[in-house]
Amino acid sequence: MARPKKSTKTTRKQYSEEYRSEALALAAKVGVSAAAKQLGLHASQIYGWRSKARLHQDRGDAEKQLAAENARLKRQLAEQAEELAILKKGRGVLCKEPEMRYAFMQEHRQEFSVKAMVRVLNVSRSGFYDWVARGTLCSKRQQHRDQLDRLAQECFTASKKRSGAPRLTKELASRGNAYNRKTVAASMRRQGLRAKAAKKYKATTSSKHNLPVASNLLKQNFNATAANQKWVGDITYLWTEEGWLYLAVVIDLYSRLVVGWAMSERMTATLVCDALRMALWRRKIPRGVIVHSDRGSQYCSRDYQSLIKAHNLECSMSAKGNCYDNACAETFFHSLKVESIHGERFPTRLVMRETVFEYIEVDDNRTRLHSANGYLSPEAFEAQQTA
Template sequence: MAKTARARYTLEFKEEAVRLVTGGQRVAAVAKMLGLAEQTLHNWVKAAGSGGLTGTVVPKVSAEQMEISRLRTELARVKMERDILKKSGGVFREGVAVKYTLIQRHRDLWPISVQCSTLGVSARGFRQYVRREAGTDAAPAGQRVGNLALLTHIKAIHTETRGAYGWPRVWRELRRRHVRVGKERVRRMMRDHAIRARGQRKFKATTDSTHSLPVSDNPLNRAFRPEQPDRVWTGDITYIATQEGWLYLAVVIDLFSRQVVGWALGERMTRQLVIDALAMAWFRQRPAEGMIFHSDRGSQYASSDFQALLRRYGMRGSMSRKSNCWDNAVTETLFGSLKVERLHGMRFDTRRRAKDEVIDWLGFYNHRRMHSTLGYTSPMAFEEAWRRKESTLAA
């Protein structure tokens, strides 16, 4: 199929990427999280600073513009400090070791000096901490870690994941960091110190299947474990409440790695929302023709515009059976994790605030969150390991 000449990413995606950079995050970190080339993101930031993401010529910089640039830099630093405080949660109530652990985990996201200043610790002390921990994050192999040190590690993981992990995942994360400790000890320590994952809650469905549009068969038939990436994708829509009104999220998931390869956020649950999510996924992954795209029977997915896009991309449509949520269980599970682990109990005064949380969690989910179906590795780590293996076998 010939490649299209239109823009590779939706305008919303470009604006979100630029906003993350101007908010204080490093270009390299944002590019990695969103699957972009660093130069592409640099170009977007440059275009946005010159009046929009339209490729306009950058005018000669005046003294006034230089002052504006300086003020923007200062604003970016303030936003960065705000984001650090936001991610740190209740870390100010913890000891210095917890703060150092948090800084170490985010050293590729924010400058160490800014993190230390924001969290009220010295950069020199942090460097000494790193030297002490050099070679391992825990006690030597075979040596039992003390209760205070273990509690520090557990609190750090709980803070970093924003309370997403219960004791089974915390234990696995400790093992991944070379902390040798038993499951029962982790469970007991988290219980005794009231450290627990966010609670469950119920959510209503958003699918509107009461329409007269044609629907696809279900060739997927719950075969949720394809053998290669980009063979089966699945999509769905969910909602987030804000004081400005509903915010809707459409996602596209690769069933092989469970990675969110495309997404779109909007104020209305329209066919354009799911079209933008699929377009983002296709432009990022460029799958071969014949791939299956599975969804529910919602009018957005059954619309003629969306079905035309599937044909344009050479994809085969698949839809869940009527009133059978298990046929699209993977996306339902993703939304449940998002709402339970991150959004539950949060109140958003604006859609912008809700978008920030959703995008932050999607980056965490793809890059770091342990997935039980993938042997407790993250979606991107799972796919990267598979590709290394395939490359070795082909050599």
């Protein structure tokens, strides 16, 4: 008797409209192929989304041109500022022989680009590299130190100035450059590289309401042995020159992957429901997941609780006023604000949306090394566990 053929049908991933919109914004910035690679999508998916979007609304060409022009002007100003700084420090060697100018360049390679220095000091790049190759200045020990400084600077810049010495050491090792943590820390001190510091926790939601509150099932146990056992959710606020933008997230404690998120101008029950729906779609509608949050009115609302019950999820809530009961979500918000928001200017909510989307879907989920995962990104950790 012939065996029945196995079904080859696979379940297609579903993406919310908000996810598609932000994916298209990223594609417009870095290109479809690059965006598809960063987000783990097929380029054809993004092309399809873009075709549908063009049928409904204008993509705002004028705003994109303005953003491109602003970026060009910023680059131009940065180049001019660098040239002025080189002139200020290197005026004493401008009339000296080329070897003196090469020595100045070698001394300031971590501070200024070689391209800018050869232009300002009127020397050739090939002549400088030939001079370096002859070993005129550096001993082997100094060369080794310079190499570490260069690699540390590259990794630090690639992490958008977010990594301290422990994480930078792991990132260097992953690139095949093994260094002691103290050595890396010394290199960072030598170059004045300091990771962005976190700020104190500040409550967002309010628990002053008469709605029913769920018991605390999590009890500060943030460990999970498999995906879709425990999720945590929370809301934070992000300031732009147009006003507040509110962000709700859902995080899987197994890998610290942000499985659901939503953004809105208002902090309503719809916001947290949209984030939870994205998590359900992304994880293919799991059952029995503990979904933990604070006891804010949005999470106690009828709409949110109905969504919990409809999908057989287990609702859990923190003790009143205890931010430590939801520490993982707070840690994520701290990282987001410190590494992408603080010190930056956001003229519109659109610019903030694009920044948050890129941080979640590209930086945090796919690139950022999490100590809870043994210094693997959430997606790399889950892929390793299922391999």
